[in-house]
Amino acid sequence: MIPQVKPQLGREEEEAVLEVLRSGMLAAGRQVREFEEKFCAYNNSRFAVATSSGTTALHVMMEAVGIRPGDKVFVTPYSFIASANAILYTGAIPVFVDIDPATFNLSYQELEHAAKKHPDAKAILVVHLFGLPADMLEIVELAHKQNLILLEDCAQATGAAYRGVKVGNFGKAAAFSFYPTKNMTSGEGGMVVTGDPAAEEKARILVNQGQRRRYDHEVVGYNYRLSNIHAAIGLAQLGKLDEFNRIRVENAMYYQQRINNPEVIKPGLPADRTHVFNQYTVRVKDREKFTSYLTARDIGFGIYYPQIIPAQKPYRDNHAGAWPAAEKLSESCVSIPVHPSLRRDEVMFIADAINNYG
Numbered sequence: 001m002i003p004q005v006k007p008q009l010g011r012e013e014e015e016a017v018l019e020v021l022r023s024g025m026l027a028a029g030r031q032v033r034e035f036e037e038k039f040c041a042y043n044n045s046r047f048a049v050a051t052s053s054g055t056t057a058l059h060v061m062m063e064a065v066g067i068r069p070g071d072k073v074f075v076t077p078y079s080f081i082a083s084a085n086a087i088l089y090t091g092a093i094p095v096f097v098d099i100d101p102a103t104f105n106l107s108y109q110e111l112e113h114a115a116k117k118h119p120d121a122k123a124i125l126v127v128h129l130f131g132l133p134a135d136m137l138e139i140v141e142l143a144h145k146q147n148l149i150l151l152e153d154c155a156q157a158t159g160a161a162y163r164g165v166k167v168g169n170f171g172k173a174a175a176f177s178f179y180p181t182k183n184m185t186s187g188e189g190g191m192v193v194t195g196d197p198a199a200e201e202k203a204r205i206l207v208n209q210g211q212r213r214r215y216d217h218e219v220v221g222y223n224y225r226l227s228n229i230h231a232a233i234g235l236a237q238l239g240k241l242d243e244f245n246r247i248r249v250e251n252a253m254y255y256q257q258r259i260n261n262p263e264v265i266k267p268g269l270p271a272d273r274t275h276v277f278n279q280y281t282v283r284v285k286d287r288e289k290f291t292s293y294l295t296a297r298d299i300g301f302g303i304y305y306p307q308i309i310p311a312q313k314p315y316r317d318n319h320a321g322a323w324p325a326a327e328k329l330s331e332s333c334v335s336i337p338v339h340p341s342l343r344r345d346e347v348m349f350i351a352d353a354i355n356n357y358g
């Protein structure tokens with residue numbers, strides 16, 4: 001079976017982990033600070049605070065920028081559930097805004113509409129889904145005009161850029177994930193980045209039990225710290241990220257050019273942004289038939305996502321509304337392997353198999 005996801009780990013990661021184990025310093029050490037510094041440098045961000053996951057990064061980011069109970073936050077219904085859960089953790093209210101089916105990202109027109117309907121909203125959480133930056137020019141302008149705090153969920157888009165600017169630098173703060181399915185991994189792990197020193201200070205205190213100095217607790221914080229072991233893996237992976245992303249893009253471009261089956265709709269690719277293809281997601285009419293066809297040929301696939309967030313149990317009773325574009329995509333989407341561990345002949349085999357489907 002050609003796996004749908006597969007992290008690429010090598011000698012560098014093994015040696016980095018062994019070095020931490022042999023040092024006996026498993027937490028709060030040099031590797032975490034170095035990971036933060038190198039991530040800042042990579043992403044052209046001013047500050048970075050490492051966290052134990054992308055989810056905890058999102059939560060801390062929300063609190064650090066002052067999202068409070070009752071605040072309305074615009075967010076896509078079409079993402080991994082953590083994007084919206086982070087809003088609920090703070091007691092704020094997710095306001096779901098439909099997507100653009102060509103890009104799977106928040107529709108700017110729908111957002112403009114929602115902003116008129118909810119003039120009291122506090123923030124927008126933009127998700128750069130599957131590695132494709134959202135329509136940042138329009139979204140930044142709208143956030144500015146309506147005085148909305150702009151936040152980014154970059155979990156699937158480490159290294160992606162919009163008009164040459166890396167994601168994570170468009171709003172007040174951003175969150176990244178280093179889960180093994182992401183463009184780079186630290187095992188589990190995440191990062192909050194911001195250009196605002198006050199937000200950085202708050203995030204740093206919140207991830208470490210609310211303490212600035214040892215046993216001097218200023219607020220109710222969390223243990224959301226990243227361990228040295230995870231940071232060491234993250235550091236090794238960060239050094240390889242551009243190469244990983246280059247191969248992802250190469251694989252995706254092969255599909256873009258080679259797949260020509262009218263039964264299979266390829267993803268939209270706006271020219272003004274650098275997609276890093278955490279997923280390569282197509283749309284098909286009969287998903288059952290298409291995925292059975294892939295399985296019969298030993299081609300792995302993923303369904304991201306089979307249900308939109310407002311249809312999930314914790315949301316469905318409190319979030320009435322209609323998101324027809326997102327709902328339609330959740331019924332027709334299929335992600336095929338695009339990761340950098342694929343061999344060239346596997347990519348060619350997958351494209352040919354898809355062209356013969358029907």
Ligand SMILES: Cc1ncc(COP(=O)(O)O)c(C=O)c1O
Nearest residue numbers: 053054055080082083155177179
């Ligand atoms: C868009 C998005 N946001 C948030 C997360 C949460 O990240 P993590 O799994 O590291 O907690 C993920 C990944 O799983 C994600 O894909």
